[in-house]
Amino acid sequence: MQKIILIDDDVRLTDVLSRRFAQTGDYHASAFKTAEEAMARADQVQHNVFGIFLDMMLEDSLGIDAIPALIAHFNPTHLVVMTGYASIATTVSAMKRGATDYVAKPVRFATLLRCLSDKPEIDEVQIKPMTPAQAEWEHIQKVLMENHGNVSRTAEQLGMHRRTLQRKLQKHAPVSHAIN
Incomplete structure (x- = not known):
């Protein structure tokens, strides 16, 4: 079972996503409100995680500022930035910092699963x-x-x-x- 970390200050969203990932039978998700909390409670999560879903606008900080530290700490295969404020500038900034993907909220669960795939389907x-x-x-x-x-x-x-x-x-x- 692959380990997933969800970092978002919207507890309802992380609760739903945790359940949805668990229902696939392929993933176990741990949810945190901040990147600092996720790194501080790393004993609950293995250091090598398969994927991290990171909200761009957290309550007191920009999630994208934590990307380098999250990569160094967890060594994720996939780091996906999620945002309700998508723009080209924020996409470029997230990718330069090390994100592997970027999605705009609201997002379909199938899209999140595709972000974790090594061979995502290419929609025409x-x-x-x-x-x-x-x-x-x-x-x-x-x-x-x-x-x-x-x-x-x-x-x-x-x-x-x-x-x-x-x-x-x-x-x-x-x-x-x-x-x-």
Whole structure:
């Protein structure tokens, strides 16, 4: 049975995912609210784990900042970043830090299983150009990452009022135009 670590501050999500992974009969999942907690309680988990699912936005920190330490501590075969705030900038940042995959929430359980596969199925996808709203979202996310999440500095650089930027950030990312 393969060992999986789930790091997300949403306890309901980790409870559901733990049960779903256990139901496959192939995985045993341990859930933690922070990367630090997972590493501190490593006695519950083997140091060589098969996969880690890491939320990008944890309560008090950016999950992607913990990627190098998690890799050094657990030596996972797969490290998948999950986020409700997907953007090209955060994807690139996660991959540069060592993530093997990146998925946007909400995500199907089958997609998570594919992330753990050495030979994931390749869906033929037809991609349309980004909409202006998607391009704006990507640009905002890139500038926000460059400013280490500082909303005031980001708003100033983008030439918009801080409240306007906060409203844009509270909205979900524009939907993708990929057709499955």
